[in-house]
Amino acid sequence: MSADPRPLRVLIADDDALTRGGIRLILGGIPGIEVVAEAGTGVQARDLAIRHRPDVVLLDIRMPVLDGLAALREIGRGSSAAVLMLTTFGAEDYIDEALASGAAGFVLKSSAADELEPALRAAAAGEMYLSPPATRRAVTELRRLLPTPPGEDVTARLAQLSDRERDVLKLLAQGLSNAAISERLVISESTVKTHVSRVLQKLACENRVQAALLAHRTGLLD
Numbered sequence: 001m002s003a004d005p006r007p008l009r010v011l012i013a014d015d016d017a018l019t020r021g022g023i024r025l026i027l028g029g030i031p032g033i034e035v036v037a038e039a040g041t042g043v044q045a046r047d048l049a050i051r052h053r054p055d056v057v058l059l060d061i062r063m064p065v066l067d068g069l070a071a072l073r074e075i076g077r078g079s080s081a082a083v084l085m086l087t088t089f090g091a092e093d094y095i096d097e098a099l100a101s102g103a104a105g106f107v108l109k110s111s112a113a114d115e116l117e118p119a120l121r122a123a124a125a126g127e128m129y130l131s132p133p134a135t136r137r138a139v140t141e142l143r144r145l146l147p148t149p150p151g152e153d154v155t156a157r158l159a160q161l162s163d164r165e166r167d168v169l170k171l172l173a174q175g176l177s178n179a180a181i182s183e184r185l186v187i188s189e190s191t192v193k194t195h196v197s198r199v200l201q202k203l204a205c206e207n208r209v210q211a212a213l214l215a216h217r218t219g220l221l222d
Contacts, residue, residue, distance in 0.1 A: 013045035042066025082123035105129035173215035
């Protein structure tokens with residue numbers, strides 16, 4: 001009989017102890033998810049991410065000592081963990097910078113109980129997750145960026161994609177998961193993962209979110 005799969009390991013980083021405790025309580029009731037550490041500052045989040053090597057870091061966008069955006073970038077340099085930003089309605093202005101810095105998505109604190117599990121599993125699978133308010137904010141920013149002509153470097157990178165890779169990128173940019181892309185294109189999910197990996201490499205993007213933003217900015221979905 002095969003052993004149980006390895007649990008999804010999570011680091012919770014928020015300066016509010018009550019928030020951390022609430023999230024830990026929620027995650028404690030979800031089979032297959034393990035909280036490996038908690039951090040109260042950005043420095044602790046960075047250090048614990050490197051020490052414990054979690055699959056996903058839940059990181060408050062506003063942290064003391066080292067703010068969430070700076071911590072996000074340092075975690076990216078020292079750890080392979082996906083980073084989901086915890087945000088509130090008042091922090092939408094940080095979304096664009098966080099996505100550009102490699103965040104795997106956003107979870108709204110007010111709806112964390114419903115969103116945590118799908119968000120964590122999506123991030124661990126290399127997919128993006130955006131709470132609806134964050135999605136609206138990102139779309140607004142994308143519309144603002146669309147009139148800007150892409151640079152020659154971006155155009156050259158897009159030209160490297162095969163027709164199938166372009167198809168995958170278009171669906172990825174619409175927020176579809178690997179499973180949904182697999183169903184839409186009638187190919188296996190493992191093949192989708194291979195295409196996504198090649199797209200990210202050719203576009204020099206760190207994650208699906210950055211690739212999606214690039215696709216929108218260049219008008220690929222028009």
